[in-house]
Each structure stands twice: as C-alpha cells, then as structure tokens.
Amino acid sequence: MILTNCAACAAPLAHNAPRCVRCWTRYCDATCQHDHWRRGHKQMCKKIHRGGNAEQYNADKKYKEAVAVAVAKCAEDTKGQTCYICTQALHWKTKEGLVRGCACRGTAGFAHVSCLAEQAKILLAEAEENNLDEKALQERWTRWHACSLCEQDYHGVVACALGWACWKTYVGRPEADQLRGCAMNQLGNGLSETDQHKDALSVRETELAMRRRLGSPEQQILALQNNLANSYEALGRDESAMSLRKGVYSAFLKLYGEEHRSTLLEADNYAMSLLNLERVEEAKSLLLQIMPVARRVLGDNDEITLKMRRNYAQTLYMDDSATLDDLREAVTTIEELERIARRVFGGAHPLVVGIEGELRNSRTVLRAREDGKEVQFVKH
Structure with a gap:
C-alpha cells in the first residue's frame, strides 16, 4: 500500500504528518521518529533518499x-x-x-x-x-x-x-497534479483485482480525503465514493457499501439522467449491494427499471448490461417464492450471458468466471426445487 501509516507504530497518519528531513519517511510525532531511528532507520535513511525518498x-x-x-x-x-x-x-x-x-x-x-x-x-x-x-x-x-x-x-x-x-x-x-491523482486511483483498482482489499481501502480513503481537501468536482467525489463502496463490500461491510451506493446512484441520476453510462453503472452497483443484503425484491424492482435502458443505450454485449442481467437472474433464483418457471428463466438467462461474455471477454475474465459461478448456483437451485429439496448457494 502507499505510506499512510506511521513507520514506527503503524498508526494512521494525517496528510501533513511530520517526516524525516532527509528521506521523507513519515511518523506520528518526534517520539516515533527517534524510536524508528534507533531501531534501524539510521542505516536505511540514505538508501531511501537515493531511491527518490520514502514514497x-x-x-x-x-x-x-x-x-x-x-x-x-x-x-x-x-x-x-x-x-x-x-x-x-x-x-x-x-x-x-x-x-x-x-x-x-x-x-x-x-x-x-x-x-x-x-x-x-x-x-x-x-x-x-x-x-x-x-x-x-x-x-x-x-x-x-x-x-x-x-x-x-x-x-x-x-x-x-x-x-x-x-x-x-x-x-x-x-499532490494536486491530475495524473498523480489518477495514478492513485489506478493503484487502488489494481490492489482490488488481487484481493488486497485492506490495502485498496487505505488507498481509496486517502484519495477521497485528498480530493475533498483539494475541492475536486462532485462527479469525481462520487466516483471515489463508489470505489470506496467496492472495498467495503469486499471486506464484508455491506451496510456501509449499500448506503454509499444509494447516495451515489441518486446523485448521478440528478446530474446525468437515466441514460448516461455512469448512471447505469451506479444503478447496477446499487442493485448488487441490495442483493448482498438479500433485499431481493428491491433489487429486482430496480433492475427491471434499468435493464431495458441499458440494453437500448449500451447494447447486449456491454459489460454493464451483462452484469445487470446476471444480477436480475440472481433475484430470480434467490427468491424463496420463485416458481419453477422463474428458476428456469434464471438458468436460461445465465447460459446466454455466459456465451456472450466468453465471446467478448475471453474465458479468464473475472466477469466470465463470476457468471460461471452463477450458472452453477442457478442449476443447483433448479434441480433441488425439481427434486423437492432445499439448497444453499455460494455468492459470486
């Protein structure tokens, strides 16, 4: 992760925390700095400085x-x-x-x-x-x-x-340089891709605080809140994620209208948060509203459209009151999505892997219902 914690005691740091005058390693206070110097920083300080300083x-x-x-x-x-x-x-x-x-x-x-x-x-x-x-x-x-x-x-x-x-x-x-800010965002995304979610959360919290401090536009703040919600979800903090998603979706709807790509993305993210909390009917209602818009504006091969349809299929087989026809519709939909996603993105893409998992789940639920059994499925 980026250096957001004291090098001596690992406590979270303010953006203007004191630092070593030579290598810019940051600390809570002078006590931590002196302690770190005695514990080995003295030997590393020049090397870190020659390497471009701490960060x-x-x-x-x-x-x-x-x-x-x-x-x-x-x-x-x-x-x-x-x-x-x-x-x-x-x-x-x-x-x-x-x-x-x-x-x-x-x-x-x-x-x-x-x-x-x-x-x-x-x-x-x-x-x-x-x-x-x-x-x-x-x-x-x-x-x-x-x-x-x-x-x-x-x-x-x-x-x-x-x-x-x-x-x-x-x-x-x-700090205010445009590309530096974009690079921080890119790092957070990369860490999330490899399930380093605690580190990604730290990067994203740091970036959001920086953008607020710099007075960045509302659209940029909303996008960062969405990224923060991704990290919350990955760490199991589903209520916090859902609260953020709801606010971000509402704000994008007001800013851009329902047909904008960013609005559709945030709507799908909000629906996913509802699903994570097993608020199936709310998620289904939202998806039925936005799926036709996504298919018309983005097309059936777009990643956002595919995710929406996958999430809608989830609402069908996750619903305790689903009929056999609902479950068969879920399986048929996910089978179609798997073929499209594999053709567009290749078999190793995370979306394809996730859809394959949903296909296994939906088939398991359908077979169990046909056999009169109950089943628990795994989230993907």
Whole structure:
C-alpha cells in the first residue's frame, strides 16, 4: 500500500504528518521518529533518499514484487511467446518475463509489464508536451489499464502490477497534479483485482480525503465514493457499501439522467449491494427499471448490461417464492450471458468466471426445487 501509516507504530497518519528531513519517511510525532531511528532507520535513511525518498522507494519496491508475481502467474500461458511491443521473450533491461491479462487470444497480447508501462508513459508525456485536450489525455490514459489490441481492461495480477507501475511513475508529482491523482486511483483498482482489499481501502480513503481537501468536482467525489463502496463490500461491510451506493446512484441520476453510462453503472452497483443484503425484491424492482435502458443505450454485449442481467437472474433464483418457471428463466438467462461474455471477454475474465459461478448456483437451485429439496448457494 502507499505510506499512510506511521513507520514506527503503524498508526494512521494525517496528510501533513511530520517526516524525516532527509528521506521523507513519515511518523506520528518526534517520539516515533527517534524510536524508528534507533531501531534501524539510521542505516536505511540514505538508501531511501537515493531511491527518490520514502514514497518513491516504496512504490519501486512494490512494483518489482508485483511484476514478479504477475510473471509467475502467467508463466504457463506465455511459454514460448514474445512481447508484441519489443518482440523479445525477456525484457532487455529488467530481464522480466511476459504477462497477458486481457481478452486477447492465440499469440496476441503477450507483453512485458515494463513495456506496457513505458508505452503508456510515453503517450501521456507526448500529450502533456503538446498540450492536448482532456479527451486526448483520457484516451491515452487507457493504456495504463486496457490492452491496445483487444481494448479490454487488464485484470488480476497484471492489473495490480500496472497499478504499481502507474503509481511509481507519477508519485513524485505535486499532490494536486491530475495524473498523480489518477495514478492513485489506478493503484487502488489494481490492489482490488488481487484481493488486497485492506490495502485498496487505505488507498481509496486517502484519495477521497485528498480530493475533498483539494475541492475536486462532485462527479469525481462520487466516483471515489463508489470505489470506496467496492472495498467495503469486499471486506464484508455491506451496510456501509449499500448506503454509499444509494447516495451515489441518486446523485448521478440528478446530474446525468437515466441514460448516461455512469448512471447505469451506479444503478447496477446499487442493485448488487441490495442483493448482498438479500433485499431481493428491491433489487429486482430496480433492475427491471434499468435493464431495458441499458440494453437500448449500451447494447447486449456491454459489460454493464451483462452484469445487470446476471444480477436480475440472481433475484430470480434467490427468491424463496420463485416458481419453477422463474428458476428456469434464471438458468436460461445465465447460459446466454455466459456465451456472450466468453465471446467478448475471453474465458479468464473475472466477469466470465463470476457468471460461471452463477450458472452453477442457478442449476443447483433448479434441480433441488425439481427434486423437492432445499439448497444453499455460494455468492459470486
């Protein structure tokens, strides 16, 4: 995680907490700083300073660890392949192996994390140098989280490694710098992709506090609250997540109207929170209202539409009063979603994996009902 805790006692820190004058390691107070100095910081202080000071030093270290994990995880899939950017199997400088964490198939999409990061860094630097507009910056920023070939988001360990790559690239910029803030968000997303939810929560709380301190626009604050709700859900804090989701959805509805992509996304997130709390009828009512809008505006192949339809199928088989026809509709719907999602995103994508889990659940519930038995299912 980023350095939001005292290096000596691990207590949460304020954004303006005191720090070592040489390496910028932060502490609660002078007592903690002196204690840490005696316990070994004296020997590390110069090394951390030479590494760009505490936050940069930590980011570089975490990046190398994340790359090693990603390469090891992808080793079987990448065997005998070469990077589509540099055309080498091993990176010429870092000697790292290859990864692939997108929807590419066959021999496409293999790359070094270093090459992906350098590509994104160069594109953003060119945009800044040439004073390109906000739209151009946003388009180039996608290289930090999406494949340039299949245009799908990276997931899992590759997303985490790129999150650290992004953060280490922009961490040295001023707090109010746009790309530094985006990089913090990217890191939080990457940590969540690898189930490091406590660390992701810490990053997201830090980013939200920073954005409020800087007076960021309401839309940005709402998006960060949504990310915070993701972490709450992952940590089992479902009531806190639902409360945030409800407020964010209502705010987006007022800002953009029901057909905006962000509104539809937040509506689906709110429905999922209701499902997590087993408030099935409320979730079903909301989904019946928004699904036709999503299918009309986004199309049947869009990730948001697929998630909505998956969640609606859940409301059918989770309902204790569901009829056999309801359960059969749930199974048929999820079977269709699995085929679409596999074709669009590839079999390894988290959405596909989640839909496969829902398919097992729905089939189990249907068989049990047909046999006159009760069954408990696993949430995905």
